[in-house]
Amino acid sequence: MSSGDIEVELREAELPLVRPFRTSRGVETSKRVLLLRWSPPGSTAATAGWAECGADPEPTYYPEYIATVRLALADVLVPMAREIAAGDGPLLPRLRAALADLPGMPLAKSALESAVLDAELRACGMPLRTYLGGDRERIPVGVSVGIPDSIDELLDWVSGYLDDGYRRIKLKVRPGWDVEPLRAVREAFGDALPLQVDANQAYRTSDIPHLLGLDAFGLLLLEQPFPADDLLGHARLAADLATPVCLDESITSVGATAAAISLGATDSVNIKPARVGGYPIARSIHDLCAAHGVPVFCGGMLETGIGRAMNLALACLPNFTLPGDISATSRYYERDITQHFELVDGHLVPPEGPGSGAIVDHDVLDDVTTAVTML
Known part of the structure; x- marks a missing residue:
């Protein structure tokens, strides 16, 4: 392959959200997203590889953010990939080996x-879920409910999501917004409602006595109450809390996952492929958790259809036994940049076709694009 014949496009787009999404770390009213297109020689619009970067506009959730990812891709990663592509042998395994030798930059690497994986799978006609080893045809999904302005608004939202058919409700919580909303939801919808909470690192170990009180609400799990690097704090909590503890932001690699399991810091794991460096690494984390009897689910980051299609392929693996955060398109967007994915009896159906199966709607994509850079 001639590296000079490869087209690499970075495209930034902004899509308005159906409703604001507030967590303990901030509020979003639109989704600014960085997309990468990898087009090898001879590829067409249908066979080019697309990927969605998990970076946010500002470093409020991850250290990497859109500006730093653009810099890493332009200055380091894409030139390296072009050089590797000019050599002999399949590109993907050689690229993966080179990326593994570079420190940091998981969002940019992913x-x-x-994008390269999507292009190569499209070229050979293989679906991503087959490549990853998944065989499920329907994925049970829940919905992540942001922090509203009032209890009444929260109850309206939850009622609507249950009417839509979601299999599980996840409430975002923070100090001062936990016991009251949980009590209201339980009183309104009953103890049989599958309910969990996500703190996005908002608590500290001094809050353990307070968090132990959440056992009263019969939760499926309590997700990431403490900072990502506080595995010992999570282990302390897990030892006393009847509610299972789930780790999310702490899960940054296979090694970090192994450490969390070894310490007893987690009972389940939220796998976000972008954060760990890509889908093959996410598969390895899935396999590690399966070997230790730790169930997993696929987390969400308000993805467009490009990221949602890839996440659905990952969630076809057998240890994704907990309903994921891969919500339907209409949960976030009135218009998406691919085909829509909507609930069917509380499930999403992974798309057919090679690669991720995402079909980019170039008219919509052009409408929401704010910047295009060829690398």
């Missing part, structure tokens, strides 16, 4: 590797 975007590049995922």
Whole structure:
């Protein structure tokens, strides 16, 4: 392959959200997203590889953010990939080996590797879920409910999501917004409602006595109450809390996952492929958790259809036994940049076709694009 014949496009887009999404770390009213297109020689619009970067506009959730990812891709990762592509042998395994030798940059690495993977799978006609080893045809999904302005608004939202058919409700919580909303939801919808909470690192170990009180609400799990690096704090909590503890932001690699399991810091794991460096690494984390009897689910980051299609492929693996955060398109967007994915009896159906199966709607994509850079 001639590296000079490869087209690499970075495209930034902004899509308005159906409703604001507030967590303990901030509020979003629109989704600014960085997309990467990898087009090898001879590829067409249908066979080019697409990936969605998990970076936010500002470093409020991850250290990487859109500006730093653009810099990493332009200055380091894409030139490296072009050089590797000019050599002999299949590109993907050689690219993966080179990326593994570079420290940091998981969001940028994931975007590049995922676009290359999508292109190579499209070229050979293989679906991503087959490549990853998944065989499920329907994925049970829940919904993540942001922090509203009032209890009444929360109850309206939850009622609507249950009417839509979601299999599980996850409430975002923070100090001062936990016991009251949980009590209201339980009183309104009953103890049989599958309910969990996500703190996005908002608590500290001094809050353990307070968090133990959440056992009263019969939760499926309590997700990431403490900072990502506080595995010992999570282990302390897990030892006394009847509610299972789930780790999310702490899960940054296979090694971090192994450490969390070894310490007893987690009973389940939220796998976000972008955060760990891509889908093959996410599969390895899935396999590690399966070997230790730790169930997993696929987390969400308000993805467009490009990221949602890839997440659905990952969630076809057998240890994704908990309903994921891969919500339907209409949960977030009136218009998406691919085909829509909507609930069927509380499930989403992974798309057919090679690669991720996402079909980019170039008219919509052009409408929401704010910047295009060829690398």
